[in-house]
């Protein structure tokens with residue numbers, strides 16, 4: 078029975094709290110400056126891809142283990158949308174080989190897509206007037222039909238927070254300023270928050286996401302990066318055409334999801350990520366913006382055009 082402080086009630090902080098409480102820990106305190114879901118949490122989003130076959134086998138195995146929770150645990154289950162994922166590329170076809178081997182090994186259902194028709198059936202055009210003949214020429218794809226899709230990430234944060242409270246986890250609305258150490262042996266003894274309160278504990282879990290660098294020296298192992306996310310509000314007719322499509326993950330351009338309940342289509346363009354380098358502290362310092370750079374908008378539009386999903390309207394954010 079340890080006293081544990083978790084810094085950050087985002088994706089990792091909340092799931093860590095839940096697992097600790099389910100394993101019988103009684104003294105778990107989660108500190109976050111915001112109500113769940115925090116606007117600072119990368120997990121505060123309508124949809125996130127849930128993959129179970131990624132580049133590294135280790136992570137694929139881990140994802141498959143977690144799938145049992147998503148499919149059967151009452152806390153996670155309501156957030157799962159097992160729509161499948163369509164992986165596509167116009168060039169790096171070798172990429173699919175390893176993925177297929179893994180899917181074969183695990184007897185997971187998938188289809189190889191080579192035919193233009195295969196693609197057009199899965200991703201209908203929202204524009205009836207456009208020329209369909211040029212869509213998806215010379216494309217290859219792999220459609221993993223099960224054990225993957227997307228999750229309603231913000232909702233599952235809310236569901237976990239409710240369960241954590243029910244199991245006796247204590248939430249504190251504050252931001253941690255400093256981790257405290259014993260002067261004699263340098264062991265962790267607790268944290269101090271910005272409001273000056275001290276929380277004593279035997280263990281501290283740092284789960285402050287992109288802000289974690291403020292609290293601990295990660296010796297160059299962490300780098301805060303920003304990815305651009307855009308939304309386009311579709312008409313009800315357009316949204317209906319894309320309802321229940323698989324997640325589309327283009328290795329060359331980015332990814333998008335079926336429209337959400339507001340008929341917003343969310344698109345992330347494939348990009349190595351922006352950093353905000355501060356040379357004095359040698360760190361990338363997170364900034365939060367409701368704007369995307371012009372170049373990101375250009376690539377996002379190009380990406381949509383590839384799928385004949387271009388819209389003559391502004392991106393929302």
Ligand SMILES: Cc1cc2nc3c(=O)[nH]c(=O)nc-3n(C[C@H](O)[C@H](O)[C@H](O)COP(=O)(O)OP(=O)(O)OC[C@H]3O[C@@H](n4cnc5c(N)ncnc54)[C@H](O)[C@@H]3O)c2cc1C
Pocket residue numbers: 084085086087088089090108109110111115116117118119120121124125126127251252253254284285286287288289303304305306345
């Ligand atoms: C645009 C984008 C798209 C993504 N898409 C996917 C995807 O499709 N699938 C997928 O699996 N992953 C995706 N990810 C990654 C995923 O969102 C993150 O890996 C995950 O949310 C990180 O969780 P975390 O707990 O580390 O941080 P976060 O969820 O960001 O949580 C950090 C928490 O710490 C709190 N905090 C910050 N500072 C302090 C402080 N000083 N004291 C106390 N609390 C503090 C914040 O309020 C926040 O609640 C995406 C990420 C981004 C940015």
